[in-house]
Amino acid sequence: MSLAVKNRPAEHLPVNASAIQHAAYGDYAYPWNAPRRAIGREAALNRDQLRQWQAILQCIHDLPYYLRTPFLERHRQLLSQKGAHAAWHYLVRVFHRRIWPRIQQVNNNFGLDQRKSLHFGSEADSYSALPALGDKALEQLARRIGGQLSALYQSECDALLAKHGNNAEILLHADIQRRLYRQIATMARAFNIQPMHWRCYRKGKLDSERAIAALSRLTDDRWWLRRLKMQRMQWREALQIAIGNVRNNTSPYASRQALHDVKARRQSNLDYLHRCELENVATGERADLMDKVLDSIANPAIRRMELMNTLAGIETYATRNGHCGLFITLTTPARFHPIQHVGTRGKMRFNTRWQGQALTPKDGQRYLVAQWGKMRTAFKDRRLQVYGMRVVEPHHDGTPHWHLMMFTPQMQRQAVLDIMQRYALQQDAAEPGAQQHRFQSKHLNRGGATAYLAKYVAKNLDGYALEEELDRETGAPLSDIARAVSAWAATWRIPQFHPFGLPGLGVYRECRRIRGQNLTPQFDAGTEAVRAAADAGDFAGYIQAQGGANVPRSHQWVRVAREASETRNAYDEPVTKVVGIYAPHLGIERVYRTRTVQWRIVAKTLAAATPWSSGNNCGTRALYLPPAPAPSARLTPPQRQHCLNIARKLRGIGIEPQRWQLEVLARGGKIHFDGLLVQFPLINDWPYFYCTNDKSNH
Secondary structure, eight states: OOHHHHTSOOOOOOOOHHHHHHHHHTTOSSGGGSOOOOOOOOOOOOHHHHHHHHHHHHHHHTSOHHHHHHHHHHHHHHHHHTOHHHHHHIIIIIIIIIIHHHHHHHHHHHSOOTTTOSTTGGGHHHHHTGGGOOHHHHHHHHHHHHHHHHHHHHHHHHHHHHHTTTOGGGGGSHHHHHHHHHHHHHHHGGGSOOOTTHHHHHTTOOOHHHHHHHHHHHTOHHHHHHHHHHHHHHHHHHHHHHTTOSSTTTOSSSOHHHHHHHHHHHHHHHHHHHHEEEEETTTOOEEEHHHHHHTSTTSHHHHHHHHHHHHHHHHHHHHHTTEEEEEEEEOOOGGGOSEEEETTTTEEEEOTTTTTTOOOHHHHHHHHHHHHHHHHHHHHHTTOOOEEEEEEEEOTTSOEEEEEEEEEEGGGHHHHHHHHHHHHTSSSTTSTTHHHHSEEEEEEOTTOHHHHHHHHHHHTTTOTTOTTOBOTTTOSBHHHHHHHHHHHHHHHTOOSEEEESSOOHHHHHHHHTOOSOOOTTTSOHHHHHHHHHHHTTOHHHHHHHTTOTTOOGGGSSOEEEEEEEEEEOTTSOEEEEEEEEEOGGGOTTOEEESOOSOEEEEEOOOOOOOOSSSSOOTTOGGGGOOOOOOOOSSOOHHHHHHHHHHHHHHHHTTOOOOHHHHHHHHTTOEEEETTEEEEOOOGGGTTOOEEEETTOOO
16 A cells, blocks of 8 residues: 555545444443343452451541541441442542541641650550540649659759758759759640740740749649640641531531530630629629620620721821821631632632641741731831731631731832732742732722721621621621631630731720829820820820820830739739839839729629518527438539449449449439349448349348
8 A cells, every 4th residue: 555545534434323322232222222230249348458448447446536427427328328349449548548647647746746755655645635535534634744744843853952952042043943944844845835935945045033933834733734725625626627627618717616615615604704793802892793794895896896996096097197008918828728729610629738737727827927027027127117907817727817907108008018928928939829819919098998897807706797798718698607717716826806016905995994084284295195085085096196106115105004913823923913004204103093993703692682571580590490402413422433333343243234323323222133123322331232132122
């Protein structure tokens, strides 16, 4: 065949539809004529697949109860509906390949770091189970950690005293305390906590007073209990983020467990407030503690109104001085986001860049704070004036981002934007979407800055006036999102609002406590101007009276006065309290006291009952004692121990009792066990017990 024939285009053959059908279905014209696969038993898994199955199921069973349940339910559903191969595919290809590495990385980040201390090797198993520990087990763990550190600290002190002839003053030397602090604090850092004054120690600025304060906490089991509770809360939430339970269409911003935990803690706090009162130490006068809390900025509604007034004052001050407004959004690199969007339809999947480090929202906040610190340093070096308000809120997967309403002189606007963009893109600038999302800026029109930020303020507090607004990320009403955002901030301990470049809000609040008084005779006209502006709620006037924006705190006209009280805290440290205001240029000894009444929190007492008769019953109360109260439904600690002894005795004779049966027997009741009547005496008659048949009269 010639080359021309080989390269000649192929001729199109006529298409025969029946031929195509026969090719698709063999020798059958229609699909329902084709033979079907015979109904039979599913092919069994081979030995290697069964071993994989068992190993992965064991990994799931080792997870905390709140994590393993959905995976086991999904596995059980696939096994019953689609067979063993579908269940094996889910365990191996989905759980073990996609989810299990994320869980392992989170546990490695939060787990015990034995490289920093081998002393707590015996607590490794207990600490690894921290996300699933109950309150009692957590108290026991805190008691063991605090006890071991306290015993070590005491033994070191005893050795030093023996070496220096029982001279107690040697323990107060700064070098000795720094050495003890290094030893104890390094061991404590194995639990992924940062001891108090650790940065001062790293910089070589730790003195004996700070070292003693830090060591007093590190050897206290109550301090460890508080820290372990925070660790447990954040470890749980990090695991929920790792398995995808914090995202759009599931539980945006915070997991359902975090919502429940925060709600329970707040309800406990409310119960405490309802049970207590404020008492005047001098006169004994009492006031309802709950009413005082609702009248303070602890009330979200009052806090929102104060924030809106502050924002309006900042904008008014900027307008008076001819400054331009900017609305800046800062986000984190992709490695901080556990979930990523794919395509334009909102489809989501696990972010493979995240699982390498499993960074938490707290890590994202630290990154933003570090970059903002670099920006502030650059502003200061180039003498750029910026001031405003910072709002922190989460993405749907819990990763934080910042919104900044900031003002600057018109001539400095471009320089400020260039600096912020440079540091916002300092890391991972080449990743997809970095140029569009990591730094966004908008110019704020005059009079619209506060209105623009009002939605973010309400979204992060109480959802006020947002019933018809929808969240851009989740599509849910913004009024319902506020609870999840608040739970997110409480879980990760992230402050949501922070002013910068402005006079302190503490002075503003203290001056508002001074109503209708002229401070000019006692201080001067400048101090009175600060007080009058705060009293009138004029935050713009307050900024101006304090010297303006970007004025160092030492140069502000009025400052908060504090002094050490006579009381000391649990670690024998003096407690510093706010007492009023003072003008630095007039001397710190000239103080206007805004808190002259000393209050204390006490339990509520029962109100005096109205007398039933006109007779005087004084002195006859003992003759009319009330009847003995009914026994409580809750067991006492001796009764709970009695239950354990009863259960051990019954199991010794082949009886497996239930919990309610143990409680009845501990209280002296009788229980039938298959024709056997069992009764135990009360605790003071233990260890004898009676075991009779149905005909017995015992």
